[in-house]
Amino acid sequence: MKTVTKTLFLCLMFALARAAPLQDSATDALPDRCEGIEFDAISPDEKGNTFFFKGDHLWKGFSGPAQLSREYFKDLSGHVDAAFRMHSTDNPDDHDHIYLFLDDKVFSYFNQTLEEGYPKQIQEDFPGVPTHLDAAVECPKGECKADSVLFFKEQNVHIYDINTKAVKTKTWSHLPGCTSVFRWLEHYYCFHGHNFTRFNPVSGEVTGNYPKDARNYFMRCADFGHGSAYKVLKCSDVKLDAVTTDDAGRTYAFAGPIYMRLDTHRDGLHAFPITKAWKEVTNGVDAVFSYSDKIYIIKGDQLYIYKADAHFTLIEGYPKTVKEELGFEGHVDAAFVCPNEHTAHIIQGQTMRDVDLTSTPRVVTQDLPLPLSDIDAALCGSDGIKLFKGSQYYYYESPRTLGVSRIAPRPQKVTSAMIGCED
Structure with missing residues (x-):
């Protein structure tokens, strides 16, 4: 495994990325995710950095303060409705791009650079997918029947086949209203309020004791699961x-x-x-x-x-x-x-x-x-x-x-x- 010597122990050291605070007057009233806020969108990028969006701010990684979204994603203004990282090995030009959805527009970024021709109308890139989305998440083949994107709007889930561009709509009324959805370590999480519920991406089935507080799992907060002070190993x-x-x-x-x-x-x-x-x-x-x-x-x-x-x-x-x-x-x-x-x-x-x-x-x-x-x-x-x-x-x-x-x-x-x- 060539990746072993590149990544070994990075997590054994519990080294959670620390984002440097912005030196800007906008930092006077930064949102604090440890207070239990509701995320607008969550998505990793091509490097494995996870972005948590709220209003015109974001958090990079599981620790650190909020920063303005436009500091990372140029030409982006306003809130983000939904976001996902594309998984499409059959389409290398799109694979690993991060897609951000705002109202009826979609932005495609790679290496934090807006791709030429964007933003576009959502229908141009994802025909049959509604506007003003609540959430989105990628679902690779093997976890879904084909390489797909799950788009959430109210209680409906629009399953978009990346290769055929076909859309199938299901109603998962048993799920809470997902304001963001995150695929993490081959599992799928619907975020609602400051809680999350894990679900099956094919059936929407929920098994286990949910909801759970996101602050115990997806961020580093005092008095919560990741609140301890971890040191980087020499x-x-x-x-x-x-x-x-x-x-x-x-x-x-x-x-x-x-x-x-x-x-x-x-x-x-x-x-x-x-x-x-x-x-x-x-x-x-x-x-x-x-x-x-x-x-x-x-x-x-x-x-x-x-x-x-x-x-x-x-x-x-x-x-x-x-x-x-x-x-x-x-x-x-x-x-x-x-x-x-x-x-x-x-x-x-x-x-x-x-x-x-x-x-x-x-x-x-x-x-x-x-x-x-x-x-x-x-x-x-x-x-x-x-x-x-x-x-x-x-x-x-x-x-x-x-x-x-x-x-x-x-x-x-x-x-x-x-x-x-x-x-």
């Missing part, structure tokens, strides 16, 4: 416990009691308690690897196997001992499985043990000496293997290269340019 202090990529391409990094999704960096990088996804794993992890739509988590002498679906489900009968499941004993430092292979490579001290995952019972097929010790985590991807040791990592082209090496390669240091830490 690069010299970086340390992982485990990292893995599952068969769906989702990459997870673990450190202490938290984890983060590395592949969702375009939605912003956010850390969560490990128990949020793997509720039975309560005291951190020692090693993790993925194989055959499952995630294997090792803690002490226990091994947990989870079905890696939309939600992780512990397979019945687990945890079991590492000895019972993998055929060896002792503390595990790191583990990895390479794409399209059936061998788990288990690192214990200066030994790498290979376990055939197709055999029953599973047994160690070979032990190989390593030129390194005290490895914290390991990851194998299409670009090779990375062994992480504190604030450094060692690169190998393949398990074979690692297995025959007798001299460790030159370590590569994690830098601020790679992961956003402080040098």
Whole structure:
């Protein structure tokens, strides 16, 4: 995963972006989202920055004060009714553009630059979509039936197929009146007042206990969920416990009691308690690897196997001992499985043990000496293997290269340019 070394630990450090206050007389009466305001629109841009709009102001990211919208989006005046980031891999000229809707007009921006020919009438770009919208959100194929945009107006949802330009209208009267809608980490949130309700983008179904206060999840406010003071980690202090990529391409990094999704960096990088996804794993992890739509988590002498679906489900009968499941004993430092292979490579001290995952019972097929010790985590991807040791990592082209090496390669240091830490 080439993105791993670029984004690693950014969220493990809980480094929430801080926006600099405007030096302008308009700052005298800036709106404060921690007071519980209602957003007009929410959308990320092509870089993963999330913008929260209210009147002629916006907030960039999950922390920081309000700023004038026109400071970021030139030629924009007034409030924003709705906004979304285009997801259309079949139309690269439009992909990742952010669309802002004002009354009967639509503005298209890329890199905070208004595209030539804009603003336009909404009907020119999105025929069949009404004016004076309440909210909008992108819905990629796989989450919706096709690459789509959901446009909200009162209780009606207009589902716009990006490729065919067809519009289907549904009435979701059970949803609150959405003044903004946000797709975040593959989930969909209807914002109303200072609360939000999560819903299914195909059926509109709401499951779970909603509404919830947005200040506990989507902003950093004193006395609310993100109100604590988080500090940016120094690069010299970086340390992982485990990292893995599952068969769906989702990459997870673990450190202490938290984890983060590395592949969702375009939605912003956010850390969560490990128990949020793997509720039975309560005291951190020692090693993790993925194989055959499952995630294997090792803690002490226990091994947990989870079905890696939309939600992780512990397979019945687990945890079991590492000895019972993998055929060896002792503390595990790191583990990895390479794409399209059936061998788990288990690192214990200066030994790498290979376990055939197709055999029953599973047994160690070979032990190989390593030129390194005290490895914290390991990851194998299409670009090779990375062994992480504190604030450094060692690169190998393949398990074979690692297995025959007798001299460790030159370590590569994690830098601020790679992961956003402080040098």
